Amino acid sequence: MEKNIEVSLLLDFYGELLKPGVRQTIDLYYNDDLSLSEVAQQCGITRQGVRDSVKRGEARLYEFESKLGLMRRFRQVESGLDEIASLALQIAEESSDTKAAALAGQIVTLAGGLKE
Numbered sequence: 001m002e003k004n005i006e007v008s009l010l011l012d013f014y015g016e017l018l019k020p021g022v023r024q025t026i027d028l029y030y031n032d033d034l035s036l037s038e039v040a041q042q043c044g045i046t047r048q049g050v051r052d053s054v055k056r057g058e059a060r061l062y063e064f065e066s067k068l069g070l071m072r073r074f075r076q077v078e079s080g081l082d083e084i085a086s087l088a089l090q091i092a093e094e095s096s097d098t099k100a101a102a103l104a105g106q107i108v109t110l111a112g113g114l115k116e
Contacts, residue, residue: 014064017060078115
């Protein structure tokens with residue numbers, strides 16, 4: 001996965017655990033796609049200060065994921081839901097029993113709803 005997307009996702013999961021200033025610099029840099037200079041100007045700190053803050057914040061986000069594994073678990077659940085929906089759809093399409101097909105259709109709908 002591209003680093004920018006991965007850091008943005010980690011920020012979604014663990015951003016509230018970071019100091020507000022660190023969270024803001026990472027958010028502006030990764031989510032708003034601002035340069036280090038633009039973030040520095042907006043936050044009133046030096047470009048080097050922004051770089052240091054972003055690097056420290058990234059390290060903390062990866063540390064949180066290493067210890068807690070919320071994003072990894074989220075991906076596993078999402079993948080499992082996709083597989084459940086796929087199998088249920090296959091049952092619905094191949095079943096000659098209308099009741100089984102209807103139940104399989106409900107499973108597909110429920111699995112899709114849980115992903116949102």
